[in-house]
Amino acid sequence: MSEPVVEIKNLSYTYDQQKVLDGINLTVNQGEFLGIVGPNGSGKSTLVKCILGFLKPQQGSISVFGKPVGKQDGSRIGYVSQKANSFNSGFPATVKEVVASGLYGKLGLFRRMTKKHMEQVERAIAQVGLTSYKDHNIGKLSGGQQQRAFIARALVADPDLLVLDEPTVGIDAKTTEQFYGLLRRLHQEEGLTLIMVTHDIGAVSSVVDQVACLNRHLFYHGDPAGFEQRQQEILTLAYGHDLQVVSHYH
Numbered sequence: 001m002s003e004p005v006v007e008i009k010n011l012s013y014t015y016d017q018q019k020v021l022d023g024i025n026l027t028v029n030q031g032e033f034l035g036i037v038g039p040n041g042s043g044k045s046t047l048v049k050c051i052l053g054f055l056k057p058q059q060g061s062i063s064v065f066g067k068p069v070g071k072q073d074g075s076r077i078g079y080v081s082q083k084a085n086s087f088n089s090g091f092p093a094t095v096k097e098v099v100a101s102g103l104y105g106k107l108g109l110f111r112r113m114t115k116k117h118m119e120q121v122e123r124a125i126a127q128v129g130l131t132s133y134k135d136h137n138i139g140k141l142s143g144g145q146q147q148r149a150f151i152a153r154a155l156v157a158d159p160d161l162l163v164l165d166e167p168t169v170g171i172d173a174k175t176t177e178q179f180y181g182l183l184r185r186l187h188q189e190e191g192l193t194l195i196m197v198t199h200d201i202g203a204v205s206s207v208v209d210q211v212a213c214l215n216r217h218l219f220y221h222g223d224p225a226g227f228e229q230r231q232q233e234i235l236t237l238a239y240g241h242d243l244q245v246v247s248h249y250h
Contacts, residue, residue: 003029003030003066004027004028004029004030004063004066005028005029005030005032005064005065005160005161005193006026006027006028006051006062006063006064006161006195007027007062007063008024008025008026008027008047008050008051008060008061008062009025009060009061009062010023010024010025010059010060010061011023011024011025011026011047011050011057011059011060011061011062012024012057012058012059012060013043013046013050013055013057013058013059014058015046019216020041020042020043020046020216021043021046021047021050021057021216022216022217023060023217023218024047024060024214024217024218025218026212026218026221028193028195028210029193030160030193031187031191031192031193032193032194032209032210033183033184033187033193033194033196033207033208033209033210034194034195034196034208034210034211034212035196035198035204035205035207035208035210035211035212036048036195036196036197036198036212036214037198037199037200037201037204037211037212037213037214038213038214038215038238038239039215039238039239042214042215042216042238043214043215043216044165044197044214045165045166045197047197047214048163048165048195048197050062050069051064051069051163051195052069052077052079052163053069053070053074064077064161065160065161075157075159076159076160076161077159077160077161077162077163078102078151078154078155078157078159078161078162078163079154079162079163079164079165080147080150080151080154080162080163080164080165080167081150081165082165082166082167082169091138091139092137092139093137093138094134094135094136094137094138095125095130095133095134095135095136095138095141095149095152096121096125096134096135097138098138098149098150098153099121099124099125099134099149099152099153099156100113100117100118100121100156101153102124102152102153102154102155102156102157103117103120103121103156103157120156120157120158121156122134124152124153124155124156125149125152127152127155127186127190128148128149128151128152128155128182129148129182130145130148130149130152133145133149142175143170143171143172143175144171144172144175144176144178144179147167147168147171147179148179148182151164151167151182155186159192160192160193161192161193161194161195162186162192162193162194162195163194163195163196164183164194164195164196164197165197166197166198166199167179167196167198168180168198168200176200176203180203180206180207183196183207184207187209194208196208201235204224205224205227205228206224208224209223209224210222210223210224211223211224211227213227213234213235213238214238215238215239215240219234219237219238220234220238
């Protein structure tokens with residue numbers, strides 16, 4: 001049996017006296033690719049922030065790599081946020097410089113990078129298919145290329161877990177398909193454990209191997225086949241109404 005990477009037990013979280021997570025129990029095993037779906041305001045990003053240690057749950061517990069959140073080796077976790085809504089496209093840095101910044105947590109800001117570190121940067125850039133753009137200014141790249149660069153930044157420290165919060169926001173459908181293909185390759189070829197928050201219900205079953213449907217409570221956690229078989233029932237419970245699912249992923 002695979003080793004648990006993330007274990008969540010009876011997790012609850014409250015914002016402004018309103019409970020946004022209530023009694024969540026969830027395990028992510030080593031090598032799994034979990035997709036978390038649910039409506040806006042359902043607690044998806046809150047759950048991710050609790051896993052990363054950005055928020056402290058009021059009830060329940062979370063362990064990552066067998067240790068309580070905050071006590072594990074942070075370099076084992078890579079994180080890609082909703083870049084498209086917040087990134088300053090005028091930021092004066094090349095792709096190589098952005099990716100190299102992912103090593104600062106290990107190196108510190110003022111330690112000089114060695115040849116080995118630069119090889120790690122080159123490898124991470126190659127993993128996401130941006131070698132020919134490595135010296136380009138990050139702000140000159142397309143939205144999809146920028147997001148690939150931020151994945152490379154998360155990968156450069158060689159994490160065991162990659163967490164992505166709505167990574168396809170602001171990216172067109174064609175680029176999104178290519179992006180999902182990259183994530184599948186990282187999962188299958190590199191054996192990386194991934195957790196991805198997404199609104200793209202129609203695509204998630206084609207990309208991940210575990211699905212969690214969340215809206216304050218956890219309405220489903222299991223394989224994509226089981227999710228597809230009960231999809232209308234689960235989504236009606238989670239969203240509060242019937243939902244028409246349209247897939248843009250092939």
